[in-house]
Amino acid sequence: MKSDQCMQVQFWGVRGTIPAPGPKTVRYGGNTTCVSIRFDDNKILILDAGTGIRELGKELLKDDEEIFLLLTHYHWDHIQGFPVFGPIYQPGRRVHLLPGMNRSTVFGLLAQMDGIHYPVTPEDLLSDTEFIASGSLDYLRKHGIYVERIETNHPGGSSGYRIERGGRVVVFLTDNELDPPGERTTEYDAFVEFSRDADLLIHDAQYLPEDMPVKWGWGHSVIDHVRELARAANVKHVALTHHDPDRTDDALDRIQADSDAWFADNAPQITCSVAYEGLIFDLPASCGSNFLVAEQEVLLVQGEGLAVV
Ligand SMILES: [Zn+2]
Numbered sequence: 001m002k003s004d005q006c007m008q009v010q011f012w013g014v015r016g017t018i019p020a021p022g023p024k025t026v027r028y029g030g031n032t033t034c035v036s037i038r039f040d041d042n043k044i045l046i047l048d049a050g051t052g053i054r055e056l057g058k059e060l061l062k063d064d065e066e067i068f069l070l071l072t073h074y075h076w077d078h079i080q081g082f083p084v085f086g087p088i089y090q091p092g093r094r095v096h097l098l099p100g101m102n103r104s105t106v107f108g109l110l111a112q113m114d115g116i117h118y119p120v121t122p123e124d125l126l127s128d129t130e131f132i133a134s135g136s137l138d139y140l141r142k143h144g145i146y147v148e149r150i151e152t153n154h155p156g157g158s159s160g161y162r163i164e165r166g167g168r169v170v171v172f173l174t175d176n177e178l179d180p181p182g183e184r185t186t187e188y189d190a191f192v193e194f195s196r197d198a199d200l201l202i203h204d205a206q207y208l209p210e211d212m213p214v215k216w217g218w219g220h221s222v223i224d225h226v227r228e229l230a231r232a233a234n235v236k237h238v239a240l241t242h243h244d245p246d247r248t249d250d251a252l253d254r255i256q257a258d259s260d261a262w263f264a265d266n267a268p269q270i271t272c273s274v275a276y277e278g279l280i281f282d283l284p285a286s287c288g289s290n291f292l293v294a295e296q297e298v299l300l301v302q303g304e305g306l307a308v309v
């Protein structure tokens, strides 16, 4: 990453529920959830270990960044890539595994490597691996990574995160139903405050209004509600992710066009991306004087700060 950046966010898996490879999903990608945030001090925070983590792992074999893997929850689409994450087989590689909910352990991540569901077991890991049973956020702070947590509305529970560095804010809210039926774990207004003024809001947008009411209560958001949250929280850019496995590239193109039109009409200061594998956001430190010079497409939001490369 460039010297004036403080965070670089990259999408490695943008699909929800189950991998969806094939000719109809080749442009946005079929891998399940994995997002990386590279920091300016040779550390990388990985959010979730869906199948997208496999390609990220190959990249990480080329360098020596210290790896922090923070999970939102243990549904398959968020852990299933872990056994094929290359760095865990690198002798001496520093890897920290962090559960999202304090009541949990990393059990879900490692339980799948039991010799029955996967041939390799945790005893076969070669990396210098730390398993953090609880207190993930304190542990991260000790390593200079500042993260806040919120519980999302999702069956079985899940965590959302707000990551800050160099005056920049990235909010990661996957597997969250903003308007669930029945009792809510977290009220809508709390998500607005949690996302307030973020440079980048990454949010679950699995469903369209026509998917309802059948999928009401399944723990994922309708895209319209995510747009409203972005406006209410005054974020600079919103990335829609956790796409339904049946959502084709053409359908996602239409969602991008509809979202562009909605924001142009309702909140023109906000820009929106339908996330795809390989999407990168470069965030320079806000106190720095140098604005970003990106190699490809550049998207400067409110005159500064965020670029889609
Ligand atoms: Zn999921």
Ligand SMILES: [Zn+2]
Pocket (backbone or CB within 6 Å): 073, 075, 154, 158, 175, 219
């Ligand atoms: Zn889930």
